[in-house]
Amino acid sequence: MQRIEEIINALAIEAIEVSWNIKVPQEIVQIQKTRKEFQGDYTLVVFPLLKLSRKPPEETATRIGAYIENHSPMISGFNVIKGFLNLVVSHSFWREMLEGELRQAAHGKVPLSESSARVVIEYSSPNTNKPLHLGHIRNILLGHSMAQILSASGRRVHQVNLVNDRGIHICKSMLAWEKQGKGETPDTSGMKGDHLVGKYYVAYDKVYKSQVKELLDNGSPQKTAEAEAPVLLEAREMLLNWESDDPKVRALWEMMNSWVYAGFDETYRRLGIGFDRTYYESETYKLGKSLILKGLEEGVLYSRDDGSVWANLEDEGLDHKLLLRSDGTSVYMTQDVGTARQRFGEFEFDSHIYVVGNEQNYHFQVLALVLKKLGYEWADRLYHLSYGMVELPEGKMKSREGTVVDADDLMDEMERTARQMSEELGKLDEYGEEEKSRIYRQVGMGALKYFILKVDAKKNMTFDPRESVDFNGNTGPFIQYTYARIKSLVRKGSGIPRKAGETPLVDKEVGLIRMMYDYPEVIQDAADSLNPSLLANFLYELAKEFNQYYHDYSILSAEKEELIHLRLLMVEVIGQVIESGMELLGIEMPERM
RNA sequence: GGCUCCAUAGUUCAAGGGAUAGAAUAGCGGUUUCCUAAACCGUAGAUACAGGUUCGAGUCCUGUUGGAGCUACCA
Structure with a gap:
């Protein structure tokens, strides 16, 4: 089914063409979500259209609004504020959505098909000379959640690791x-x-x-x-x-x-x-070496007097890059050339994503150029998911100064904190040790994962250990807690029918349904921009919105039967979306906490 | 020196060129005979500086200042 934004978009173009008898270029129409403080669901910004209508903003907006309202049963009203046309979507449309599409477990996910794009994503890629630390955790969490998100967006994903051994x-x-x-x-x-x-x-x-x-x-x-x-x-x-x-x-x-x-x-x-597959540099570096020697033979690379082999990238605005040392041994770049070639042979990928820190931006720029020089036209299918460094409040992590946050220690610490918090609140006292441990693990890891994934990947971030163990506010446990409350309602309401009925919706309900209706788009945006933080922040907003709803309205003891049915349906679907989204971030959700 | 990225409340993060720049946390003040108070509500607080483009700029362009990274025969 067509997205409502697209329907509005098409109707708006039609409205302008009919009203002023002119051709409208597609890009000029922008539909966005109406901001909270205004009445309506979707907003058309009319300023760019004034050149065409040659009328004041209010008049332009009003005519378009009237046309759309008359030509679509989904639009039940509109208002105009300055140059903004706010359109109100009918409750019956939202109710149908809630009861239909949104309720499907697979809501938001695009199924795989023969024609799905093939994506290889490489992440983690540790060195074998030191344990994993906080920086690696960011890498791993980004890589893994991107793999889930890309897969949900309809790509065929292969997760690979390259061990620098x-x-x-x-x-x-x-x-x-x-x-x-x-x-x-x-x-x-x-x-x-x-x-x-x-x-x-x-x-x-x-x-x-x-x-x-x-x-x-x-x-x-x-x-x-x-x-x-x-x-x-x-x-x-x-x-x-x-x-x-x-x-x-x-x-x-x-x-x-x-x-x-x-x-x-x-x-x-x-x-x-x-x-899905782990590569070892020791197994791939020789291919790189042979490709470099072939490039040398073909004259696209050159050697110096001492026998070292170089690429001249001056035409591309860069300098000269060493590809083989004078003693014939390989460097980092040499083997990356080899692995890229090998991967393409194995997967014939449509794109290949490297999850690597931004200190290697230059490296990946050079890699693509060298592959191009060697004649591989797929070189421009390589993408570098370049993420920022993780810093501590006192500055960079430095192994020499012992300020590196070890991955294993950190995970221990997060789980310990979860246990401590929960014991203080005393909520799980009646459960067995095994279940409690599982929940502490889920909450501790959820806190860590969310803390890192909510930040825009390309930005440097500060990891404050004190703040990371705060489980209130914009955190993983906040969302998990919301989910646990939802599950509690769902359990208590088992046996009660869930249906949208005919009752009018309150604003909060419209807001919640609209958010869930956006979920597929959020997944696509996160996939296209290689940025899980979009999804993380969406889930936080949804959880926050739900908590307000939960606080303001009774679910199981609503005044009327049909309200209970509607609200229980709402609650259940919200729970599904939250769980689905958090799964894409790699975060497990506890049934209770 | 050259190249790249970044600069938003005290702090940590948001804001697809659009309406009064949102949250969280820390501060102050409230909400529990009621579905989990790890919740909810109120209060106060920010776009580094100077120009420009635009009907409209945190967002785009130029410059200044400040910070990070790269510019290794390390990976």
């Missing part, structure tokens, strides 16, 4: 473990694997820093000191040995990586996410 950073942890580890393992230390490996990465850095300092004190220039610290040279050599398949290095690498993967899997499970 090779490169000099891995060698650094390995080196430190070899030198200082004394055979320590997750089992012997009791540490989660990723945390254990992260410990040795830090240990490496400590040695490196002190060696650099020593060189500086002996009179080396800064640059030389940083490039020639003995421990760095050792790491370089280890990387070379790794690339030439040295069995000893490989065995160490595999052992330490397996620790890390076990740790990551645990964190992923807790966050409620999973991937």
Whole structure:
């Protein structure tokens, strides 16, 4: 069925054409939702039309309004304020919507078909040398919710992860473990694997820093000191040995990586996410290297005297970019070229989304250009979902200063707070420990996820631990609590029929139905703009609107039978929409809390 | 130096070029014989600065100031 905005739009064009006998360009008509403080549902802004009508705004608006009211049974009235034509949609239309479309469990979601666009979305993409932190959490939550949202918007989505399991950073942890580890393992230390490996990465850095300092004190220039610290040279050599398949290095690498993967899997499970496919850089980097060498042969890339290979991007307004080191080893860009090519071969995607922080904007710009240079016309199907950094109130997270918020610790903390809040309120005292734990987990994780997803992805955000454990206001638990109250009503009203009937609707009800009618559009907007915050904020508004309704009107003890039927239907449908939307954000909803 | 992004109540966030810039939180003051008070209501408080485009600018353009990121043979 056609959206009512489109119907109004078409009628408005018709009205102008009939009234003033002129042709109207489509884009000039803008329909928007009427602001709360005015009477009406949809508003036509007539200012842009004055050039055509050559009449004052009020007269123009009134004529269009009268025409629309006469030609559509869905419009039951209108009013004109300055240059704004506010149209009132009939209650019978809203009642039909509530009882029909909105009530469907799949409301808002577009089913998949043969022609659905194929989307690959890559996120998480951790390094195997340190545990996940708050920044990764933002990445993972954005990636996972975008995958759900894109899927709901009718795209065929493949979620993939690319593990950066090779490169000099891995060698650094390995080196430190070899030198200082004394055979320590997750089992012997009791540490989660990723945390254990992260410990040795830090240990490496400590040695490196002190060696650099020593060189500086002996009179080396800064640059030389940083490039020639003995421990760095050792790491370089280890990387070379790794690339030439040295069995000893490989065995160490595999052992330490397996620790890390076990740790990551645990964190992923807790966050409620999973991937359709996981790629390992160690398996893909060689393809990149061969593509680069092919590009060199074809003359679209060039090599320097020392054997390193470069792309000249001056024509594109950028500088020169290294693609292979002089020792022949790959850099980050090299393997990304390879994985992109491989992915296209596997999925023939219509678009490929990389969820990566905005500090890599330049990298993805270059990646597309290099792929273009290599002759891949699908290079412009790559999108970078570039999100801002997560900062703490005291500034950036710095691992060296110990101000990194660890993902696992944070999740523990959120669940602990949920437990504490709930126990203070005493609402779950009658339930068993198992159910209580599940609810604490849902609420704690809901708080964390919503806190991060409500912020526009592309913006930097501040994570204030104090504020994050405040479960009042614009928070996940607020929406969950609203949902729990809805479910309570639905339980108490079981057996009572739910139907719209013929009763007039109060303004709050019209407002709520109109919001739910917008839900499909919100999903599409969030999908198109790669921004889950649109959905998060919509759900908050809906929950808030419901809480006011709930406060002002009795549901189960309304004055008349048919009011109870109508309101119970309202409540049930609102619950469905909230649950559906929160699911797209990856947030579980408790039946009670 | 060059390139990119950002600047909105004390604080954290909203606002598809449109009406009186919305919320939350912190502050102050209220609401429970009534469906879950993790709720609801009231009060006070903001577009960095200077120009420009437009019927209309927080939003677009130019400049200034302030902040972040990138500009690595790190990933």
